[in-house]
Amino acid sequence: MSPIETSIAAFSLLGIGIVAVTLIFILLGRNEPAGHQKFLRWAHRITGYIFIILYLFICVVMLRRLTVNSAALSANDALHAYFGIVIFPMIVAKICIVRFYKKYCNRLPIYGMIIMTAVYMTVTLSAGYYVLSMAKSQYVFLLDKGRLVKVNINIGRKVVRQKCSTCHSLERVYAYVKTEADWQNYVMRMRAKDPLIMSDLEALQAVGYLVKNLGIDDTKLDVQLGMRIILEKCHKCHTLERIFTFKKTRAEWAQTLELMRSFDPYLLNDSEARQVNYYLGKILAKQQAGQ
Ligand code: HEC
Numbered sequence: 024m025s026p027i028e029t030s031i032a033a034f035s036l037l038g039i040g041i042v043a044v045t046l047i048f049i050l051l052g053r054n055e056p057a058g059h060q061k062f063l064r065w066a067h068r069i070t071g072y073i074f075i076i077l078y079l080f081i082c083v084v085m086l087r088r089l090t091v092n093s094a095a096l097s098a099n100d101a102l103h104a105y106f107g108i109v110i111f112p113m114i115v116a117k118i119c120i121v122r123f124y125k126k127y128c129n130r131l132p133i134y135g136m137i138i139m140t141a142v143y144m145t146v147t148l149s150a151g152y153y154v155l156s157m158a159k160s161q162y163v164f165l166l167d168k169g170r171l172v173k174v175n176i177n178i179g180r181k182v183v184r185q186k187c188s189t190c191h192s193l194e195r196v197y198a199y200v201k202t203e204a205d206w207q208n209y210v211m212r213m214r215a216k217d218p219l220i221m222s223d224l225e226a227l228q229a230v231g232y233l234v235k236n237l238g239i240d241d242t243k244l245d246v247q248l249g250m251r252i253i254l255e256k257c258h259k260c261h262t263l264e265r266i267f268t269f270k271k272t273r274a275e276w277a278q279t280l281e282l283m284r285s286f287d288p289y290l291l292n293d294s295e296a297r298q299v300n301y302y303l304g305k306i307l308a309k310q311q312a313g314q
């Protein structure tokens with residue numbers, strides 16, 4: 024199930040719970056005629072059963088999600104899981120009282136309220152948070168299996184911070200700038216090391232975040248980006264001094280860069296080379312004679 028579907032299920036659960044509680048409060052709080060009372064009791068029971076079925080259904084979906092996910096839970100998700108699980112014994116206790124221990128019946132409204140509070144906390148921590156973050160999020164469009172999909176960057180950020188730090192530090196991630204194809208490739212490689220670490224959707228969201236924040240935009244040449252790539256890549260064979268102490272014309276720089284690329288064909292891809300060339304031509308350019 025997608026997060027949107029589970030959110031709808033969660034809000035439905037909250038709504039049905041509120042209806043069930045309201046029905047019983049009307050029953051207890053007003054002196055309704057006997058016919059009405061019977062109806063209210065009956066309606067409360069029906070909404071109660073719907074509530075339990077929906078609750079169990081959501082539990083199954085969530086437990087499956089929990090067992091598929093091999094990364095540690097965030098604090099928010101952990102609280103959400105605990106509140107969600109706590110609802111179960113309370114429902115069982117409530118049913119037991121109704122069925123077998125009628126003398127505690129006058130405490131039922133209190134139990135009902137406690138259950139509803141737990142449901143409220145569970146739902147606001149997950150679905151409520153999700154809806155709010157959806158409304159405030161930034162999006163990018165990515166190509167996925169031939170389709171253009173809208174990807175939530177804010178969730179992607181969370182995925183990267185949570186999942187990409189399980190095997191190595193995030194520094195390893197943030198040290199790089201890459202093109203979209205490269206990030207796709209990297210995330211695919213990382214997932215191959217531990218296929219359970221993230222779902223397809225999460226991987227896409229992570230790529231969205233990485234492309235947006237650590238991506239090379241081919242339509243925009245950027246000096247900062249060029250410098251980052253040089254700092255990251257050009258120190259493998261000689262010191263960076265070799266580069267920054269030179270002044271060359273734009274054409275000479277292009278030539279030098281091609282020479283470096285011929286030493287190591289994997290040094291830069293074409294997008295990176297363009298950004299580096301831009302930096303070198305702009306910042307380390309020699310004034311040409313006569314200019
Ligand atoms: C299952 C463990 C694991 C997870 C999860 C993981 N990585 Fe990695 N990552 C590795 C290993 C091992 C290496 C070094 C070997 C290699 O480059 O394949 C690495 C290397 C890298 C490198 C290259 C670093 C370098 O210095 O060469 C980048 C960039 C990277 N990971 C990004 C990510 C991103 C982004 C994510 C989250 C989508 C991620 N990793 C999640 C295990 C992981």
Ligand code: HEC
Nearest residue numbers: 253256257258259260261265266269279283286287290299
């Ligand atoms: C695979 C190893 C390798 C990498 C990686 C590398 N270089 Fe070089 N670089 C060399 C060698 C070898 C020389 C010396 C070549 C010569 O003197 O003819 C050199 C020399 C240079 C020089 C001096 C050239 C001159 O005209 O005297 C510059 C500038 C330079 N590199 C820039 C870069 C830049 C920019 C990068 C990153 C994009 C880079 N290098 C990455 C191997 C490398």
